[in-house]
Amino acid sequence: MLKFARAVGWAVAGVRYAVKTQRNMKIHLVVAVLVVVICLFLGMPPAELAIMSLTIFLVLTAEMFNTAIEAVVDLFTLNRHPLARAAKDVGAGAVLLTAINALVVAYLLIWPRLAGLFR
């Protein structure tokens, strides 16, 4: 049990590191809170809230992996190297894909409800 608690502590430290050091992670978190508030305000049903939750955590998780990749690359070399660039670019590309997915989901689930408010 103590071992599990310690592992959770290290995992939380990882999230704190990403939030502290990554400007994008802070932006993702602010946007996530705003989106959750909007979804609750719009009275979104549970199934759609679950999709929003998955979408939000997908972006945050991708940013965490991207941060880990950047740290490992920088640990390995601070010199310019095509493979270092590829690793960082691919990590950033993964975050971009999850962000595009988030836009699609927001367009499908939030936009119609918001538009409905002004009709």
Ligand SMILES: Nc1ncnc2c1ncn2[C@@H]1O[C@H](COP(=O)(O)OP(=O)(O)OP(=O)(O)O)[C@@H](O)[C@H]1O
């Ligand atoms: N060692 C390297 N060799 C070659 N290209 C690199 C290297 N480090 C970074 N780059 C290039 O610069 C880009 C930005 O790298 P950087 O480490 O500044 O990441 P970042 O996306 O700005 O991260 P952060 O969110 O921490 O600012 C990378 O996507 C990559 O194209």
